[in-house]
Amino acid sequence: MGAKRKKGKADPSAACEGGGFEMTSMIDVTFLLIIFFMCVTELADQSKAKVELPVAEKAEEDTHIPGRVIINITEKGERMIMGQEYDDAGLSRLMQLEREASVKPGDQFPSRAILIRVDKNTEYEDVEHVMQLCMENKLWRIAFATKDPNAPEKRR
Amino acid sequence: MAAGKSKFEDEPASSFTSMIDIVFLLLIFFILQPFKAKEMKLVNELPKDQGPASTPDTRETVRIRIVPATIGEKAKERANFMVNSTMLGENYERLAQEVRNAAKGDSEVPVALAPHPAVHFVHVLRALDQCHIARMTKVSFEAPPPRTAVKK
Incomplete structure (x- = not known):
């Protein structure tokens, strides 16, 4: 899921190297969790x-x-x-x-x-x-x- | 631009993999959304014992009878509706208008639903819904005969 970066390209998270995170992956995981909990609460009722x-x-x-x-x-x-x-x-x-x-x-x-x-x-x-x-x-x-x-x- | 660097190297990175990921997630979310069926409710009051002090309603009650169909295909699944002495047959959509006519436009006239015990619940709810459409405020179910056997 992570973004592949070409050599020499500007890295958006380069400013905070080591501690920075990818927003795209974060949104990915958040959506997955939302869908998971929606399905679980519906089925567990x-x-x-x-x-x-x-x-x-x-x-x-x-x-x-x-x-x-x-x-x-x-x-x-x-x-x-x-x-x-x-x-x-x-x-x-x-x-x-x-x-x-x-x-x-x-x-x-x-x-x-x-x-x-x-x-x-x-x-x-x-x-x-x-x-x-x-x-x-x-x-x-x-x-x-x-x-x-x-x-x-x-x-x- | 630095010498030797191509035009494309300075452009911000656009990650298609993650983009497709999110698009697919959104797709799944919106596909699943209709399956989360929203439920509605139809509220009704059951008859209360109001005591001797209460004044009985002198207005004539509109009685809706619901009886199972006796002839034809899938007779058990169908029902006939009757408002006082007017037979409507299976046409429940006319029920609201008939109830309004029988009540002479007075929404406070008591309406009593008298379904046959063997009739399917869907027909009872249709009649109740039609009473709500006719804006009748005093809709109740006719009291059944006293209970004798205890159901397991």
């Missing part, structure tokens, strides 16, 4: 299971909220959180914890919405069940994850 999200026109951009519960409902109706499948009891326990974390003292309602990522081919019955659990645990604000309508279609 366990909170989002592989589901095919539906598209909505009026959806708003989702911002990352640290500590927020993300429930994934797969096509078969499995409820996955951080790569683990949850039953009703487990989901209820987690929702209670979420409620404690999201309701500020003196408030009645949670400050943040619980994110539900549902596969577009999941039967509504499975989604309704999770929504009912949310209501039982007084988590009234829910948000359904959708795909960006402007995002290009992934080739299969």
